[in-house]
Amino acid sequence: MNITPFYELRTRLYASAASGCFAVNEDFRLKRAIEAFEPLAQANKAFMKLYSDCGKLFTSEKPADVLSDCIALADALAVTQGSFADSSETKQSEINTEMKIIPVTYSILSGLCEKIEKCSTKLEELTDDDIRLVSDGRVLSAFVKASEKGNVYLDSFAEIVIDKWGEAIVPMLKNSLDLTDEKASGTRIDYIYMAAGEKENDYYISLAKDPDAPQNIRISAIKAMSHTPTNSDILLELYRTEKGKIKKAALMAVLELDPPEAEEILAKIIENANGEFDKYADHVRISPSQTAEELVRAKMNETAQIPCDKDILLSALSIERTVSLFKNKSGIGDCYLKAVDIIKKWGAGEQLTENYYASLNDTLIKNLQNQDKEKFRCLISELYKKCPNDFVPAYFFMKLIDDPDDAVSVLSGSLEKLHYTVTRLLADIRYSSAHKAYFTEYRCGPAENGSEPAGKAFLFESFPDSLLEVMCSLSDINEKFYEDICSSLLEFIKGCAPYDRERIVSAILETAFDMANKCPSYYCVDLIAKYCPESMADRCRGIASEYIYSTLITKRASTSCSIINRLPLSCSDKIDELTELLNRVAAAKGDFNKNTHNDLMKGIKSQIDFLMKG
Amino acid sequence: MASANIITEELIRSLAPNAAAVSNGKKISASGDFRALSKTADEMLIFGECMGSGKNPYHTSADFSGDTPVFRCSCPSRQFPCKHSLALMYEWLAKKPFTVSEIPEDIAQKREKAAKRAEKAAMPADEKKAPKQNKAAAEKKLKKQAEGLELAEQFVTDMLTRGISSVSRASAEQYKNLAKQLGDYYLPEPQAIMNEIVSAAQRLSSAPDDTETNRLTTLCIKLSSTVKKSKAYIASKLESGDVLPEDSILYEAMGNVWKLSQLKEIGLYKDNAAIIQLSFTVLHDDMHKADIDTAYWVDIETGEISKTENIRPLKAQKYIKSEDSAFGMHFIKELYRYPGGMNRRIRWEAAEITDAAPETYPLLITKAEGSISEAVKKAKNELKNTLSDESVAMLLRFDSIEFAVSDSHPVVKLGGETIALRANENYPDTCDVIKITSREYLENGALLGELFYIPEEKRIYMCPVSIVTEKGILRLC
8 A cells, every 4th residue: 555645644744743833724735735635544543643634733722733643643544654674685794703792881982982982002002901802802892993084093993903903904994995985095995904904915916996986996906916926017008098096196106116107107207307306305205216226325315515614514415415316226335424524524513413313224224114124134234334323223222022032132332322322222113902912113213294104013022131221221422411411211111012011111110210319391390299108218329419500500490399209218308309400409599599599499499388288 | 798808990999989980099199199098907997198289188088897988088079989989099009108197077977977877777667767758748739730730731721822933032931931930839840841841942943843843732732731631640649638649640741750668559560570681771861861770670570671760960970879780680679660551660778689690591581572563562551642752662572683675774573563763862872783794693582672753754663772582681782
């Protein structure tokens, strides 16, 4: 039986409620709907009730009352008429993994899912329990949902998910792709690549070639294709036939893969740039070709001509730009050496040169992820042989991922420079509870804002004593690096394995005490305050006051005295120390700005008062 | 009797009213704000002073001498236990030094009072005076409610006469004042519905939307039904003189709150029930401005699906402890059941919890509905009532759950029947979870789902919530 007139009547009743039943007598559409409904009403008792109630709408003194009854009845009838059978053609689930039933409470689960949905920084601080939950379908679903957004923290979490689920996650990510959403990001393709790599090459190709697929998805697909040399022809075709960002993505992929045609394309780009660096820099940077290497060599020669003793800034800018082109090029050892020569000529402050050495080494380290890594390993070895002090970070890194104990031997003996850089490299090593191993990232120094995420290299299960010893040795480090080093060591402790913590904390504490005795800094005192046990309280005497006083001397500033509260000293010891400090500062009154001096005196007195009340 | 040595991270989390309190407690402990940490020699009481935002420190204690820990703090917070109490426990957990001291005088006195109260509570039932239900007060309340219902009826008439789309700012103000008055007539539920209708109608006047208009119409009709049925209900009770609450959903529909003693009085309880939780989630109720901790439970004996609801108004969230998932078999001496049709609300005071035996799960599958059409029929009978919820939860057996080739939507298959699964407002993500569920869980099990009707499509769908397998319960939310 066709009951369309019933639904039409229901719609008209709702419309009457929306517009008001004060004018129901003029509602001809409603009247027509009721008339059309009559045949159905004749055939069915329940419909007949509705029909007769609707009739009263036009005669009742309380049409609103009648209308509400009619709608209530129409709603009830609509429910009873509702169908449910689904005749769709179906197929079984393709998922056949070890999904587990995990008895986890809603509060714990929702806490983790919230972090995932927000792509929170806290995704880098997951506990073992959190990681166990990755086997739960709800967590996985939250990840798949959030994968559209993606950021570095979710990338880090994605590694854990992929570790647990492997390629099983690929169908889930594929199903979640919305190819009708123009604004779709390509992040899910990036994750598919992370999970399955080249195995999904046909899939990437199909997306890259699909003119209706969203732009960002196509770009990510092209990026995924750029790791497989056999894709060169397809990428060339895309470069020749597409426009805009797709064309650019295809071009960059072609340049990276470096088929024979790439040389000519690159040469043309450089020629058309008319010397404007920014127009060809990205292309040259990504290309490992002969043309690119020659250009870099020419640029380096130009930079070497700049009389840097007169114009160091111009020289520094030029070298920075040129070094940025070194990526992916294994045949430019001479350029690296030339860069070192230039930096040596500067004779400028250590910090400036330290940064540029770090930059050179950073490029060498990143290149170790290249498919042709053997060439880059040889390059590092050669450079280190010629200039050991200048390339020790890259060489050390390379040795570290091969054999940590062997790496330590690289650092034995005195290091005139770059020991600070190396210490930073070591302090960046972190423990992954998902992989049950320490790892480092393919970079030299901290990640820059907006930089591409660096790949991970997994090293060892337990942090070797030999490396810990190096990290804690200070003999070659300039005191001005103490603050940064302590800050790095604090981060290192946070990132170490639970079973190594006691040993590591004990060693680093000794380092911190040594530093505190020579030149106390905020992070140095902070480290001691965080980790010094009560049994070593005696060693804390004088540290806080020395730090406060040295801040006054070196920075001419008054610093907060409350840091002393965090040290495991007794109340009376703290009061004694602060009293002594007070006298010392009082005696030095004439040496400082009056306000600074007064602020510090006030701060010390207030702290003493607080302690005395307790 | 326990001592402070029972303190663990898990205990602190379970006692805390919410996650924010745990975090605050940890921060206070880490910042070193506690002084004069002390304990009694038997370690049943720990106490200390905590620096707060005020001039004087707060006196905080945790007493483990009774059956349950008792927390006391002089801070003005009404949260219980407060963050200082939680911080005190973290101090203990961090093994900070606590000096042995005598019990403070005020705590000793409070312990005495608590002991007397416990003594009184332990008295046999016949020795206790059962609370009398005040008939005169009940009658007075009913009459007042009847008056208020007239106002609500006037509102509905007005809305439907003038039209839901025509609410202006001026009329909205009048209606809001009218809704406010309902508070004086013990009608909080109709009041909440009225406020929702007025606010939403006002928004509609600047941004017309058909779907929203229809939703408001449905709400108006619901309010109208509530008013009519409640008026008739009250009239009948006043006429018969039987003014005390009875087994009727209208009692709550008007906004009254059941006490367990009332439910017991009218026989709405079951002795010696054995139930197991199938799902837990937190729903947000915009209309009542509250979060509701909602769980579905299944009675092992009958297969009946019931639910628990812990309502936490947003304004009072800090002071009402949130609930959480529960696992294992719950044995309950007296299980109270609220009036209603399917999925009745249940409550209890105490439960004995044990691990569910392995044979529980296959048993649950046998208790599930064995036919999709029968399940839908029962659901329709419930859904067609204007005063019922918008969905009905049922446990339905399935041969398999598969996925449509066209758009991957999940489909339940049982015998030769099928029904499509679709997300609803309460469980927006469970269909996504089912899509990534391993095949082993999608065969020969039982699905707990909410059956609901979509008027625009004229169809009944099921929203998946949990899957009962031979080995356990796979929660999808």
